[in-house]
Amino acid sequence: MAFMELLQVSFSYRGQKQLLNDINFSIHNEGITALTGPNGIGKTTLSKLMVGMLVPTTGHITLKGQDISGMTLAQIGRLVGYVFQNPEKQLFCPTVSEEISFGLQNLELPEHDVQRLVKENLPYFELEHLAQSFPLQLSEGEKRRLAIAAVLVLEPELLVLDEPTTGLDAYRKHLLGECLKKIVASERGVFMISHDNNFINRYASRILILENGRLKEHGC
């Protein structure tokens, strides 16, 4: 059984022409799948459908065999982590440390485990020196690293990243790529939207292309 399956999914924003048309694909919680395509073609919309933030006009999306229309966002969020294209949309805590601990505390982990995980993740994302900084005053690249860290610390089975390399310099892109490889090695999957062909070619094991509302596999 696929981890996530999209079955004949179509979508249009209210009063607008159809953006996604009869999308069918499945992903397993393994490997790095990249979704690419022209600006405005519906890539971000597709990712928001996958995590339940938008509801398909027609068709179904299943997660571990269960239709996500019957799941709460919190239930979906425990299985699928989502990092927005604009990281500011998901940063709201007064400090970098609290931003990373927020999700863990919501899962009601013992406080010593929360602090241990925060301490482990801060240096990995090179945020240790910013631990007490206000997230919205970080640089764009730092905000993105923080948003990824805050989601990744929750260990979702599938991580969905919308344009994760935007705002990252070459060195941090390299770190991100290596981090994604580690996630995959721990039997989890990554689905990323990107225009960064170099990054896609280097790290993705599968490439999907969205064009004119339809999805095709690279090389098919």
Next chain:
Amino acid sequence: MSAVVVNNLNYRYQKGGKQILKDLNFTMEQGQIVAVLGLSGSGKSTLCLCLGGIIPHYLGGQMSGQVLINGQDTAKCKIARLAPEVGIVFQDADTQLFSPTVEDEIAFAPENLCLPSEQIRHRVDAVIDMVGINHLRYENTNNLSGGQKHLVAMASVLTLDPSILVLDEVLAQLDAAVKKNVTEILLELRRRGKTIVIVEHELEAATIANRVLLLEDGLLVNDGPASLLQDKELLARHKLLVN
């Protein structure tokens, strides 16, 4: 007269906070495309905000030194007077789009200058055509994709016909075809004598520049010709190139 003069520029967002820019000194001549490179957090976006006068006018903080735009001191000049001289497209386009439709957004700045309606129409049409966003003209700005928002933000800046254009990581979110189009627009603007500052992490995107400034932890550590982009050893040393 140089288009941009930066003299001994220092900046902290808060008094006693981390120093973001450290004693920067450089000039930019009219018609140059200057690429500003550096790791995340090296001060590139802060420098852009200084060039546009947003620092110190809106963000305050602790600034010393001087930024001259076409001879005008940004600290002493009202931002309304600077805006037609320096157009900035922010890294986060969401922060500069607020009108209900793309057309309204692009018309907003010339309307604020109280230009005759015929002239506003002409400018809006010309910019929409130049940037290639006719299909988005009547769209709600909230419904645009990340890349489209950047194009609209760029169009809304170009409609004031600024002599200096500052693009903070605009190319990163554009697909290959749109990126090529925007690159051609920038080269055309340079031919028309505009001065352009591009902040980029993508070295390939920076190759249209004829000069490169390299920032590291707020310091200007290199200021040289575009051929710096071919110096793999230098780029690797500054972590701008990773094998």
